[in-house]
Amino acid sequence: MERVIVCIKPIPDPKEWHLLRMDPVTKTLIREGIPSVINPLDKHALEAALEIKDTLGAEVVLLSMAPPFTKPVLREALAMGADRAFLLSDRVFAGSDSLTTARILAAGIRKIGEFDLVFCGNFTLDGSTAQVPSQLAECLSIPNVMHINKMELKKEGGLFLTQQIESGYVYLEAETPILLSFTKKANKPRFISFLEMLEAEKRDISVWNNSDLGLDESSIGLAGAPTKMADLLLCQKKRAGIRIEGSPEEIAQGLAERIYQWGIL
Amino acid sequence: MKESKTCQEIWVFAEQRVGVLHDAGLELLGKARELAKRYNSRVSAILLGKEVEGLTGILMTHGADRVILVDSIHLGNYRLMPYVSVLEKACRQHDPDILLFAASSMGMELAPRLAARLNTGLSAHCIDLQLDEDGKLLQMVPGWGGGVVATIKCPEHRPQMATVMPGIMRKIEGYDRSGEILKLEIGEILDTSGPRVLKVHREEPCGMPLEQAEVVVAGGWGIGSSEGWQLLEELSVVLCGAVGATRPAVDEGWAREDQMIGQSGKIVRPCLYIGVGISGMMHHVVGMDASNHIVTINTDPKAGIFEVSDVIIVGDYKAIIPALIEEIKKKQA
Numbered sequence: 001m002e003r004v005i006v007c008i009k010p011i012p013d014p015k016e017w018h019l020l021r022m023d024p025v026t027k028t029l030i031r032e033g034i035p036s037v038i039n040p041l042d043k044h045a046l047e048a049a050l051e052i053k054d055t056l057g058a059e060v061v062l063l064s065m066a067p068p069f070t071k072p073v074l075r076e077a078l079a080m081g082a083d084r085a086f087l088l089s090d091r092v093f094a095g096s097d098s099l100t101t102a103r104i105l106a107a108g109i110r111k112i113g114e115f116d117l118v119f120c121g122n123f124t125l126d127g128s129t130a131q132v133p134s135q136l137a138e139c140l141s142i143p144n145v146m147h148i149n150k151m152e153l154k155k156e157g158g159l160f161l162t163q164q165i166e167s168g169y170v171y172l173e174a175e176t177p178i179l180l181s182f183t184k185k186a187n188k189p190r191f192i193s194f195l196e197m198l199e200a201e202k203r204d205i206s207v208w209n210n211s212d213l214g215l216d217e218s219s220i221g222l223a224g225a226p227t228k229m230a231d232l233l234l235c236q237k238k239r240a241g242i243r244i245e246g247s248p249e250e251i252a253q254g255l256a257e258r259i260y261q262w263g264i265l
Numbered sequence: 266m267k268e269s270k271t272c273q274e275i276w277v278f279a280e281q282r283v284g285v286l287h288d289a290g291l292e293l294l295g296k297a298r299e300l301a302k303r304y305n306s307r308v309s310a311i312l313l314g315k316e317v318e319g320l321t322g323i324l325m326t327h328g329a330d331r332v333i334l335v336d337s338i339h340l341g342n343y344r345l346m347p348y349v350s351v352l353e354k355a356c357r358q359h360d361p362d363i364l365l366f367a368a369s370s371m372g373m374e375l376a377p378r379l380a381a382r383l384n385t386g387l388s389a390h391c392i393d394l395q396l397d398e399d400g401k402l403l404q405m406v407p408g409w410g411g412g413v414v415a416t417i418k419c420p421e422h423r424p425q426m427a428t429v430m431p432g433i434m435r436k437i438e439g440y441d442r443s444g445e446i447l448k449l450e451i452g453e454i455l456d457t458s459g460p461r462v463l464k465v466h467r468e469e470p471c472g473m474p475l476e477q478a479e480v481v482v483a484g485g486w487g488i489g490s491s492e493g494w495q496l497l498e499e500l501s502v503v504l505c506g507a508v509g510a511t512r513p514a515v516d517e518g519w520a521r522e523d524q525m526i527g528q529s530g531k532i533v534r535p536c537l538y539i540g541v542g543i544s545g546m547m548h549h550v551v552g553m554d555a556s557n558h559i560v561t562i563n564t565d566p567k568a569g570i571f572e573v574s575d576v577i578i579v580g581d582y583k584a585i586i587p588a589l590i591e592e593i594k595k596k597q598a
Binding site for chain 2: 017020022029097098099102123126127128129130131132133134135137138139143144145146147160161163164165166167168169170171172173174175178225226227228229230231232233234238239240241242243244245248249251252253255256258259260262263264265
């Protein structure tokens with residue numbers, strides 16, 4: 001096992017999503033003032049890679065497509081124990097959908113070079129399409145498996161995988177190279193010490209733009225994305241909200257009466 | 266690419282594992298029938314598997330005019346690479362306008378890979394689908410934990426592909442068309458690469474399926490303990506309902522993964538939803554806000570869940586639920 005590439009997505013901190021606003025004219029989301037954090041499941045992908053590094057000494061390389069201001073997020077991932085980090089950043093990448101994102105990440109991976117494994121989080125919290133892992137694997141012409149709860153390396157090479165499905169599990173046997181996307185059940189991401197964080201501040205992150213990747217501009221970003229956004233709505237969900245007050249017994253009586261009136265009992 | 270302002274062929278991927286059709290595929294057939302009205306489209310279910318011809322009848326009564334059947338010993342267990350190669354071939358031969366998948370564990374893995382291979386667009390976890398006046402599919406996609414809904418189009422590439430949240434669309438039954446079966450021969454080109462399936466382990470779901478329950482009692486992080494969770498179970502028993510949960514409650518180990526309600530779990534719309542100790546994060550709310558009657562109990566008077574509630578109770582569930590169980594028993598007596 002020589003190299004594991006881990007895809008990291010910096011996302012706006014979910015704790016601050018109430019600050020999200022929409023530009024009524026351009027119908028784009030305004031994320032201003034919301035700090036970026038590592039997409040939570042990506043930490044599980046990284047932990048899985050670091051466990052391989054710990055046992056077999058593989059190099060762990062981080063890859064991200066994001067604006068340059070998200071570098072601190074990659075530094076945090078470096079602090080966890082990754083060896084190198086590459087940030088793919090260019091204005092022509094903006095407006096990408098999952099397919100064009102996959103094309104750009106695939107070009108980044110090809111430029112990094114040979115690899116045995118590519119790891120992703122099973123989905124990101126912001127866009128939540130969960131489409132990039134499968135599409136990235138297709139762009140790299142390697143197999144992939146989603147929903148990985150457990151991964152075990154075989155001594156003679158290859159992997160045993162446990163995949164979560166609706167009504168149970170699928171046990172699989174796989175060869176490298178392969179792309180895997182992990183659920184939070186896969187492992188417990190390691191803690192980063194303050195010292196490790198300080199140390200990572202000094203680490204270099206290579207930034208590649210499209211002249212480094214050499215992709216046809218009509219195949220990436222907004223121009224290349226087959227899906228187009230026609231409209232965007234912030235959801236306003238509201239109901240009347242009648243309060244029932246009093247002692248627990250009074251509340252219980254009032255509520256039971258309503259449930260009865262609704263024809264449920 | 267077809268230029269016509271119409272929509273002739275709507276395909277639904279009829280997902281099955283070990284010979285059992287996934288309900289979400291049948292729900293999609295219901296939605297496809299509704300979409301088919303506008304341009305008098307033909308609805309096809311595409312079914313892959315080994316010895317699965319017996320399932321074609323169910324697909325037809327649920328709305329398929331035609332079942333495209335690919336039956337092969339190589340398709341016994343679902344495997345991504347062979348499935349993608351077969352679906353790719355079927356799409357290239359027959360050129361559907363629309364292809365729908367359930368946003369299930371299988372659909373989430375399969376649809377994106379197929380879309381990339383066909384160089385077409387795919388939208389994820391749709392909560393609604395409509396056709397516009399040009400015969401194009403409008404795909405309503407929730408994002409940001411459900412706080413935002415985007416309408417996505419795929420104007421220039423075919424097929425227009427979408428995955429749809431299980432539980433959102435309505436099944437129809439007794440569609441009385443005696444449809445045709447088109448058997449697709451796959452021949453030699455089947456891609457058999459990728460991981461091998463060693464074993465499929467299925468867990469029998471216990472109790473009433475959450476999606477079918479008329480009453481859902483759901484609990485969140487505010488329940489605080491597995492003893493507290495027991496009270497929810499007791500309440501659901503007297504109401505002949507099922508117990509659902511938020512992500513934090515599943516993480517705490519009080520509830521199982523398959524009890525989770527929300528964007529990454531199940532969509533429920535029972536007659537009565539009772540939410541206890543739930544703060545009301547959007548990704549839970551999208552899974553329950555279509556319920557007929559919503560009652561919520563929380564100690565925090567500012568809980569966000571109250572915004573989407575018909576009846577609000579500020580108080581301690583540990584005192585209220587035992588009293589409620591007694592009152593319900595009295596009414597039932």
